[in-house]
Amino acid sequence: xxxxxxxxxxxxxxxxxxxxxxxxxxxxxxxxxxxxxxxxxxxxxxxxxxxxxxxxxxxxxxxxxxxxxxxxxxxxxxxxxxxxxxxxxxxxxxxxxxxxxxxxxxxxxxxxxxx
Amino acid sequence: xxxxxxxxxxxxxxxxxxxxxxxxxxxxxxxxxxxxxxxxxxxxxxxxxxxxxxxxxxxxxxxxxxxxxxxxxxxxxxxxxxxxxxxxxxxxxxxxxxxxxxxxxxxxxxxxxxx
Numbered sequence: 552x553x554x555x556x557x558x559x560x561x562x563x564x565x566x567x568x569x570x571x572x573x574x575x576x577x578x579x580x581x582x583x584x585x586x587x588x589x590x591x592x593x594x595x596x597x598x599x600x601x602x603x604x605x606x607x608x609x610x611x612x613x614x615x616x617x618x619x620x621x622x623x624x625x626x627x628x629x630x631x632x633x634x635x636x637x638x639x640x641x642x643x644x645x646x647x648x649x650x651x652x653x654x655x656x657x658x659x660x661x662x663x664x665x666x
Numbered sequence: 667x668x669x670x671x672x673x674x675x676x677x678x679x680x681x682x683x684x685x686x687x688x689x690x691x692x693x694x695x696x697x698x699x700x701x702x703x704x705x706x707x708x709x710x711x712x713x714x715x716x717x718x719x720x721x722x723x724x725x726x727x728x729x730x731x732x733x734x735x736x737x738x739x740x741x742x743x744x745x746x747x748x749x750x751x752x753x754x755x756x757x758x759x760x761x762x763x764x765x766x767x768x769x770x771x772x773x774x775x776x777x778x779x780x781x
Contacts, residue, residue: 553710584768593757593773607768639709643769653699653761655769657711 554578557642557658565666569630572661576623576644582606583625584655585617586641594641600625632665639663668693670760672772679748680780686733687743687775689758697763700734700741705774706754714756717741719763745777753779 554577564570576583585597596609600619611617614632619625629636639662643655669692679685691700702714717725717734724732729749733742745752758772 586771594771596768596770599768609768641711643711652716653701653763653767653769654713654716655711659708659710 553656553658555642555644555656555658557640557661559661560659561662561664563664563666564632566632566634568632568665569628570632570663572627572629572640572642572663574625574627574642574644574658576625576642577656580644580646580656581623582645583619583623584643584645585611585625585627586643588639588641588660589635590638597627629663634665637663637665668695668760668762668770670758670770670772672758672775674775675773676776676778678778678780679745681748681750683748684744684746685748685777687745687756687758687777689741689743689772691739691741691758691760693739693760693762695762699761699763700732701759701761701769702730702732702741702743703757703759703771704752704754705757706751711757715743748779750779750781753777 556575558573581602584599586594597611599607617627639660641660642658671690698719700717704712704714715727729746731744755774757774761767761769
């Protein structure tokens, strides 16, 4: 158990809909990362938050947005969903950036299926 | 921008044999971390091994070891005495040392251990 909790584990929805994925980082971790893994693909970096502030942005679509709340949990919002958004969405957290060793602790992922 | 390349989409190895997975990366930074993550069918991402760029000694974790060639920007993973439980996707990853740095992943190598 990595200590990172993601909900829901599975989600099936229709095109055009909006969903919210939730992540609770490990206790004490201030950084949260979101990655997208499409079928048989690598992990595409979407966005990173540190202590509530956006720190880095990757290939995140304008239809997607994220935030990190004061209690450090994070939400990834996906709107106007398309078939191509079907993927496994991972949240990961890491230790305080001053002691950053680069290691990420991953949740089990949220499997999104858009029909 | 940093890139990570894994040129072997799939590999197989007989149980108890040794296999080497390749990874190359590109960066202009001098201080960074390299990782190998394992993603078994359960899809949980698990850190296998980490290498700090300023350390010349290759990292070792039980049956897993790396061959880190900094000048060549190469970071291969050797798995000795392969076990059925080693069957998984293996991702090479890179991050610049210091805070606020995202982790960049390669596209992965699917390893099948054959009984």
